[in-house]
Amino acid sequence: MAGGRTKWLFAILQCFLLALVGLGVWDVLFVYEENKCSMTYMFEYPEYIKIKLPNKLTSKYPSYDLYLYGEGDSAEARKNLKATGIPVLFLPGNAGSYRQVRSLGSVALRKAENIHNKFHFDFFSINFNEELVALYGGSLERQTTFVHACIKVILKLYKDQKVAPCSVAIVGHSMGGIIARALFTLPNFKPTLISLIITQATPHVAPVLLVDRYLKDFYTTVNNYWILKEKDLRNITILSMGGGFRDYQVRSGLTIVPSLGLYNNTLNVVTSAVPKAWLSTDHLCIVWCKELVLATVRAFFDLVDHQTNQMTTDLERRMSVLHHHFVNYSEKDSAEDNLESSASFPDPSATWSEIKTYKWTYNSPEFSAWEPKATYFLLPLPSEREPYTHLYCRTSNLEPSNWIYGCMKINQSICQESIDLTGKAELLKMYKIVNFNLDEYRSFSHFIIHISKASVNKRFSIECEFLTAKSRMVSTPVTNVLSLGASTNRIFINSTGLLHKIQLQDFNQIYQAFKIHVRSQCQFTHGKTEDVYRFHVPWSHEDFVVTTSAPSSTVIFAKLHRARPENDSSVPELQLHTARCCRYEITIRTSFLEVLGQLIRFHGIYLPMYVVANILLAFGRQLMHLYSEGRCLDFNSALNAAARPYKVIPVVNLAVFLLRYDWFKEMWSILMLPEMDILTLNRQGSSYPMIPILLFLFGTAIAYWNGIFLRMLLKQLSFLWSIFHRPRIIKKEHKLLNFRSSGIMIFLLFITWTTCGAAALILGYVLYLVKVLSLQSSVRAMKGILNLAPKQEDMKEIAKEEGCKSGMGGHVPKEPEELSPDRLKLLSDSDVDDAVDTLQIHITILHLLNWIILFSAPSFIYWFKNLRYSRRLDPDPCGFVAIILVFSIGVLMNSHSTSVKRSKLLKHTARLQLLLAIAMAAFGLVHLYRVPYFVTFSLVLHAFGCLV
Template sequence: MKANKKRGIPLFNSPINNYVILFSSAFIGLITLFAIILSFLIPLQGADSPHCKGVYMSPAYAKVYAFDSTHTRFASKYSLYLYREQGKDIMPQNDSDEFILSGTPVLFIPGNARSYKQVRSLAAEAANQYYKDWELTKSLNPNVNSLDFFTADFNEDFTAFHGRTMLDQSEYLNEAVKFILSLYKGNPNIKTYPTSVILIGHSMGGMVARVMLSLPNYKEDSVNTIITLSTPHNTAPTTFDGDLLNVYKLTDDFWRNGFVSSNLENNSKVSEKLTKVSSRRLKNVSLLSITGGTLDTTLPTDYTTLTGLIPKEHGLFVSTTGIPEVWTPIDHLAIVWCDQLRKVLVKTLLQMIDVNSPLQTYPLEKRMQIMENNLNSGFDKATDLLSKQDSPSLPIKLKIDLKQLKDSPNERFFQLPKSLLKRNAINSPPIHLFNIPKGESFKFNFISTLKPIDIQLLNKSPAPSLLLCKSIINSFSSSKSKTYEDIFDYKTEGTNKYAELECTNINNLTYIVPRSYHESKNVLHALELSSKALSSFDSVVLVESAIELDIKKDFVLADLELEQSSNVHIGDQSLWNLMTKNNEVALPAHRPIIVDIDIPAMKSSLLAYKIDVRFKKSNTEKFTPIISQTFKGETKWHLEFDENKPIIAVMNANSPYTPFIVNDPSNHGKFKLFSDSSSSEHLTDIYVSIDWFQSLKLMVLKYRLSIIGFPLFISLAIMVYQFIQYGKTGFYPSYGEGFAALMDYKIFGIVVLIFSFLSLLTSPESPFGKLLEILDPVGRNELKLMSQVEKAKVEVNLMFMSISESALWFYGTFMLFISLGLNFLLYNIVLLFLKVLIIISKHDIWKKIKVPAFDSLSTERKTISIITLLLLVLLYLPYQFAFVVCTLTQIFSTSYAFMKNDSLNAYSTSFISREEKKNDSLKKSNVIENYKNFNLSFTLLMLWLVPISVPVLIVWIHDISLKWRTPFSSHHNILAILPIILLIQIMNQGYMIPRPRGRANLFITKFVLIYFAIYSIIFGTRHLYFLHSFFNALCAWLLILLVQEWGSGNLEKNNINFSKHCSKLQ
């Protein structure tokens, strides 16, 4: 067939400006995407750089063969192992299934596609601390016991992709817990048989642990302590599977109901019986969630928080960057073996053990206190403890000769070492009294290389003692009316003036400050007492030791300053001002040794903040300045910085798609500057700005799932234009022409404007946002229940980009350009693929390859193929498998159509002439052109949807390799794939989708496509699996159009026949 002479006349020829806008926008989008990828690949520095140390162990794994199919139906798929550290733990007897167990049982749950052998690091450290450091361990907890670590082998199952797999693992582990507890009953050497098991879960293993307590086969009181490492508690890490999201919702509701008082209104739609069950099961449960921080590029830090899920009385969230003696971010895999973390975590675990209790742990309140003390930074420990005491205990009495005080009783600053004076009295150590003026707010700061000790232990080391004291007004009556545990008399003979104080030691209120990322023992000891903590006292007393400190390495600094001089604010609450204006503050040379710096506008986790601290080092300073950064339980330490290199602060602030407390007063960046201000002679200037390049890095984890929904919106918008033109004229434009038509400056300008304001419109407080929620048929978590748990108003935004800051309106525009660039890239890759096929088809080599024509298979064989595929889906295959098959079939049929008719119009549509469009009877050449254009657009649409089906398909293939058939109950729904299969098969036979005739058909077509497009961009990120349902509905409607055309007898007019109307392959 000869080429049409009039080919190349574009019917819908867009102005050249549209193509300029298209190529420019695509270029901007791809450059932005490249910059994001580049920023993601550049390693982090400073507080966000890794400093984990390697570990060594001698592992041995004993498989528990007795836990077989008589105990669980999953015995053929999963296995249970007991870990033994060689040379320390008692090893199982050879050729025997019997285990000699006397420790506290601990069950390790591996994460998504991870090995059971990950238990070895924690288990080995537990054996080392218990057997090797027995005396220290015993001194920390007299009721300590050894730990028996069990671990589950899930054959590296994909729990992050499949909800049914998570339920299977949880059910298996509940039976494993029962079996583990039964192993201890035969040991006569155990005084108290354990009735509970401690659970440690890595990644999705932590979520499995939470699901366990909600299942019917859970043994009551068999779990009371759960420790999770990088576990996504707040939201599912992937949204490809509806079952996974449903498991999350039901589990979260179960846990929230367990912590809500019965007198509060419960709107969770959970039955009253279930509420009672959850309350009973969770009343003594503590949960610890540990995140590795920014270095975890697998899971966003924000997903591991417990906001709106577990109250503070039962749950604790900490970051490894703030855990004392850890102070390093840890990636997703290293968090199970990092040496610094495992030492602290095992020490905490051993301190919680109570061998005399059947539960094997201390009561809930004590467990939480141990975790707080060992894992929190301790900044607020002193204020929280002292402010709660209405009448503090003051067991110590001091009698101080005022002549013996080394300095004035109105002392405001103190430092050691300094010039030493001869002491007049041998039995009177130097005492420094910081009087607390009444009527004004003062803050006391202390920092030293030496940890303060009780005054009873004074002079046993160079460390000083710190006490909080009240003056005894009537010393005579007081001495008669009160008995003190200790009385220290520092008066000299014949003295006329002395002070009597009743005091308490406060050395246990200090917290440690790191000086190095690499040496956990190289620390400072700091103490802050706010005006609130000091309100019940008259003075702070510092008592020097008679043993002189090492002036080369040790020092003591203390001051009492007005609280307002210790608190500095930079900027206001406007993020826009922080981004566009200079934000700076100048600290005086002589300032408190610890300064609190608040930056109210610093509350977005989508931005990286640059903090430029400019100062001049002093040769006499005791230590280099240190800055701590705190936000929502996550503390970071910025060490060894200098004035030529700014600090980059990335924080776990309000994050997209996760719950947050509304109007939280602590919801902003807080910093502390530790410095030797006594040695400073210059101002310290602090400048705050945004590091935009590092901010791009943060978009990867927050919006990685948006890589499907946003580009899909562009493809659907193009199809809306194509169908509008198809309905009006009968000609279906090419994908490229539709792309260019959307770039009309009027249309594109409106789209850019909408994307810019969409974040504001989709906020939870927006009336428009509440209206949009009606469009989402997927159920949501109960906000009222979350607020009851948190005792504050909690919101969560699952729409669009979930940005709560109006100043970040341009992020929506960023995503628009990136989506345009991705669509442009995919479209041109497909065009290149087709061009290569066309070139190959013109050569002799193609004659050797037999390519079946559309009509080469009989109708009967095609029908049999369809029925067979549907039966397999109904009985065995997940429908995702059928979708991938359909996609491959669609790619083949589209490629074949372009090879048979080799015209390739990338950004224009070639038809015979404008006049001929008035003819109601379309010529076959136009039908072929329509067919090619539609199939190419439809193929691109399916390519965007394929990634949604692949994860579940991976789970199915993995289970097949294990010879295990996992129940894919929701994935055997043939109605979820039937319209797609039928439509693909009909198009494979050469039928073009008929032109929507009538206003109703055209309206429904546009409505389905527009609804699909809106849903993909508004809700697609958090409900990816539902996009398949929309595509299925679209296919069902296109089938209806085909049936209507068949009913009118015009269907054959929309059928192509290459043998008659196209040139044959030569």
């Protein structure tokens, strides 16, 4: 009774844990802002002109091609392959198409026409045959070498040009961005061939899934080279864009380019913070999103040196332009080197007015009867004795122009000398804002607001105020994650100004997520005013902006793409660009659903390792129970008894702690053990003490319900199997190695050698599945036969009745043959029990094989897709595992529980499963490609035990 209650409680717990995993997955995949991107349309039919490559290159890379993009007349003009523009090379990513270049190419073509083709860009694109390079790293070096050859071919197309380009700008989507950086690691590559790299949703830090060692080696080579050679590569400018929370394939925290930060040549942004975009994109949308395409093309055109009509070689100019278009957009031309330039006011008819209040608002009239003329408003700088520390101004719908200045010399209310400060302004949705620290501008006597002639007779507004920063700043601690939304923090702001800031103390980890509810109530009764709420993260360009009309009720979900660096003490803040005479109520509470989403977003890729670790623990428990009790537990019962996080997690943490000491490090290096994966997570800022325990429990839940699903599936499939194959009684004594199993092993080895290891593993898995289905149907048939056979007590009753009849002189009939003791001895309870034990062991082995097949699937898909180009996968990440498992499967297919019981290594094999689970948690958490090696070792040990 107690055992049954325990099983039910365990099942309920696993159901609850699986529900938490499901909620987290739901949040990542479906709970995000709607797609606000506009589609980029072509005005003419796009054409992709194939560039003829050298025969040697074509024969070496038959599946790769190089194309030049064109539309309409421009495509016709480019078919002679005489390039005259500025070369830009687009590199598609994982399973990406060379046709994805059309958005950038089309917009750049239209913009060149708008400037009467003074200069234009030639967009090239490479066809990588849509290879799955994010899941198979064996082709990354091949792609990198091909790109290098294509760059040389592209530059040769410009050899007849007067000022021929000597470098190429690269736009890389997804894995195309890491290919661009990998070019510099080639031995004969000249860094001057590339001046600018723009990457879109590229995982620079690490692969999303580290499923083979070739991916790991490639990333290690690239990132180490860029860090060690940072001084030599300081003239290469990189812009990396992450898609935000809509991109669940590549989280934005991975898009940061690893760097020591010694040189200002790298810019990392999230699309939600890009001016004029302010939106999140999914992994594919980032390529064609019109708002981002426009920002990229504008940056390209501003990067052109008008003296050479080629990309500028000035690093500071490149970074200034990229900051202008992707960080702080102002109306001032980004091509100007000095954001603070001297200015004069030559218009004698202009009107000058001095503002003598510290809060000032100007709303343009609907119509002016007077002749349009420029107007200047003078705002005197407060003295140092007054409490004001900042000047905040914002404009809406003001005609683009130079609109704010600092006056250094004034005569009769007219400024004689001034500095243009428009470049300090920032575009924030419908507002252009400035927030000047007065201590930096004490050389000025006045600030000047300029309304140009073009703005007259147009509806616009200007609002300015001098403020004290401390009075507009509220600091509040965020709620604890473990509160699960039960506790709240409330802040009330009676707004008499335009800007308020709320610092969110203790908000610095990626697992934190909060629901911020902002309610506004205003005193005015007519119309509405536009409010802008901005969530600002000071250590990363990942802000997002929300607009609303006061009075309103707005919900903001605040969470991080990147944890705060160790040496940083800054705090995220919520900036409220508000209306005067309004009351704001801000409620902050932990969002339980978003916390689960963050957990899955950052750590969900580690769940497979924890699932396999739980299966190994269950397998060890089954073998130990078979050794001690003579019976094998079913998978879920074994999992219930063995799945305990305290068996695995503390050992890993202890090893991490001991690695702080030199003597343990020396012993570690003597044993030639690799670095523990938890240390990699520590460097990335995504490792926390409680998370491994939660992930282990989630892994237990997935393994538990996977066990139930597999058991039900096998039962249904075994019914179908029994239709075509008659069940047979399972023999206890069976040769582990026979002619049939040897033939299977030789055949699978041949498949491994001639094609790829994953194909052999899949074939071996199918054969093993057939074996399990046959066992399932046989066990069901044996149970049915045993139930139909008379019990021993029934035989005694029959014999007694027959004896009575004989004593009464009755005729003694002959005993029926089907009830004879010899016939009944053909099948006993122990036979069925042994068959059930055999089936339970094979089902657990099938669980382990399921995950090996899952880990080998990417290389199989890659091999199958490229089968027309090459029959054999080279390099093969699954080759070694396949060779070892082929021998193990050949032995295990014929194994029986009796042979396992007789094994001299049974006890040791059972205990080693725990050690394998611990080693897997230490070395297979990030490096998922190591998991099949641990599983293979377990199965080899078990197969060897069956033979001994």
